[in-house]
Amino acid sequence: MKLSPDRLASQLGQSLGALYVVHGDEPLLVSEAGDTIRQAARQQGFDEREILVSGQGFDWGAVFESTGTMSLFGTRKVVDLRVPNGKPGKEGGDALKQLAGTAPAQADDVITLITLPEVDWATRKTAWFAALEKQGVVVECNAPPREHLPRWIAMRLAAQQQDAAEEALAFIADHVEGNLLAAHQELQKLALLYPPGSLTLDQIRDAVLDVARYSVEHLRMALLEGNAARCARLLEGLEGEGTAAPLVLWTLANEVRTLARIQSAQHQGQPVSAAMKAERVFDDRRRNAVQKALQRLQPGAVRAALAHAARIDRIIKGLAPGDVWDECLRLSLRLCPKAG
Incomplete structure (x- = not known):
């Protein structure tokens, strides 16, 4: 069973499974999901907790010893297995597959x-992860995309009996973008500063710091x-944070080259899906974004963008005059709707 973090509490209220898998790119949400599962387990009498952390030399047999034996005191327990690098290796993969195969449907x-x-x-695509997905409850905890961030903030405010207008939610989103932990802390601060009810934009402006993490x-x-x-906002933030200009240019140029190669493959009669696969565009959101960009941009515009990127590279190397960050902005705008 696959669950989103916001549906986890409801599922735990109905029944406890024997196997849970929490993963994702947002540490705050991963941590909160784990806390929610552990709290629900404690409420159901799983009073003992054993933490296992895989790493170099880890004995995977310890997992079966922990999951296959009761406590000396007869208490029910949670075995908290953490795989920090997400790569258990062959031995670990076999162990996880076996663990999934022997796990009951409900907690005992x-x-x-x-x-x-x-x-x-x-x-x-690995056998061990497929086995975990088939037998366990899998919670994927990824950061909400930027367009969904105001809604995420609104849900968090509602949980602390507060709300705000769309303009105020957008203001918070702009100032905490890419940093959910900071967003969580800022919202907690609003709960401490103001009583339950509606928050004004002025109140939020006074309280919320600019803690965005640009990437x-x-x-x-x-x-x-x-x-x-x-x-424009991201480029300004990246420059302000001291991000290396070559990294920014590489990111922009890499996407332009990807679009150019896919357009070339289309011109040769290849399906877009095959061209995306060849370019290793697998993530659904990126696939959708690339598809929209292909519909928006003509091959001539993409070729011009490649030439522009080459000129910025010469500026970085001191071989041509110009301001790198201004040119990166011009390159970005060239690929946006209604840009020159």
Whole structure:
């Protein structure tokens, strides 16, 4: 069974499974999901907790010793298995597959909670992960995309009996983008500063710090989605944080080259899906963004963008005059709707 984090509490209220797998790219959500499962287990009498952390030299037999034996005091327990790198190796993969195959549908005396980082597409295809998905309850805890962040903030405010207008939610989202832990802390601060009820934009402006964490990955998606305003904001933030200009250019140029190669493959009669696979575009959101970019941009515009990227590279190397960050912005705007 696959669950989103916001549906986890409801499922736990109905019944406890024997096997839970929590993974994702957002540490705050992964931590909260684990806490929710452990709390529900304690409420059902699973008072003991045993933590196992895999690493170099880890004895995977310890997992079966922990899950296959009762406590000396006869208490029910949670076996908290953590795989920090998400790569258990052959021995670990075999052990996890076997563990999934022997896990009952409902919790008896032992609940096994497996925590992983973000699971990439290759890991999702492994036999051990497929077995965990088939037998266990899998909770994927990824950060909400930027367009869903105001709704996520609204849900968090509602949980603390507060609400805000769309303009205020957008203000918070702009100031905590890419940093959910900071967002969580800022919302907790609002609960301490103001009573339950509606918050005004002025109240939020006074309380919320600018704690956004800008990343080139966000810039990549903004470029593909054609969001000119967000590209400008992200580039300003990346420059302010001291991000290396070559990394920013590599990110922009890499997406332009991907679009160019896919367009070339289309021109040769290849299906878009095959071309995306060849370019290793597997993530659903990125696939959708690339598809929209292909529909928006003509091959001539993409070729011009490649030439522009080459000129920025010469500026970085000191071989041509110009401001790198200004040119990166111009390159981004070139690929956005209604851009020159």
